[in-house]
Amino acid sequence: MKLLCRAFDATLKEFDIKGLHLAKEAEISTGAISNFRNDTNAITTDSLEKLLAALSDEAFAFWLSQVAHNRNLEEFVESPIALSSFVHKLDNHAAAELLSALANKLRESTPAPSKNLPKE
Numbered sequence: 001m002k003l004l005c006r007a008f009d010a011t012l013k014e015f016d017i018k019g020l021h022l023a024k025e026a027e028i029s030t031g032a033i034s035n036f037r038n039d040t041n042a043i044t045t046d047s048l049e050k051l052l053a054a055l056s057d058e059a060f061a062f063w064l065s066q067v068a069h070n071r072n073l074e075e076f077v078e079s080p081i082a083l084s085s086f087v088h089k090l091d092n093h094a095a096a097e098l099l100s101a102l103a104n105k106l107r108e109s110t111p112a113p114s115k116n117l118p119k120e
Contacts, residue, residue, distance in 0.1 A: 005039035007066035008051070012037065015059045025054035 011017070019037070023030040028047050035041035036051070043051075052060055090098060 002039050003067060003070050004048070005036060006070055007063050009037045010066045011055065011059050011063040014062055015056070017055075017059065022051065022054055026050040 012019070012022070019030045019033045023033055026033075026047075028050055032041075032043060032047055033051065036043040036048070052063065055063065087095065087098070
């Protein structure tokens with residue numbers, strides 16, 4: 001749990017989030033926040049979900065980056081999955097949907113050919 005606790009503590013410090021304010025937003029006790037922040041007591045998944053939901057999008061993204069940082073996964077988070085690896089994992093139905101979506105994107109971004117082509 002240390003991984004999540006350290007990331008949470010760093011997030012609260014980075015965004016200057018006070019436990020009392022977060023407790024009101026998340027509807028959990030300040031004690032639960034303090035215990036989680038200091039890794040002195042386990043937190044329920046329900047309480048963790050409430051805490052993370054109460055964070056702003058920026059603070060939540062920072063928390064995720066801190067979790068990745070603490071696992072030495074910055075490169076994984078910062079670089080996208082290789083396209084061939086992604087495509088290889090698709091089943092036939094999902095691959096067909098992807099191809100259809102790509103075709104629609106190309107149709108939308110490419111101007112339609114002129115119907116008044118010069119006659120040869």
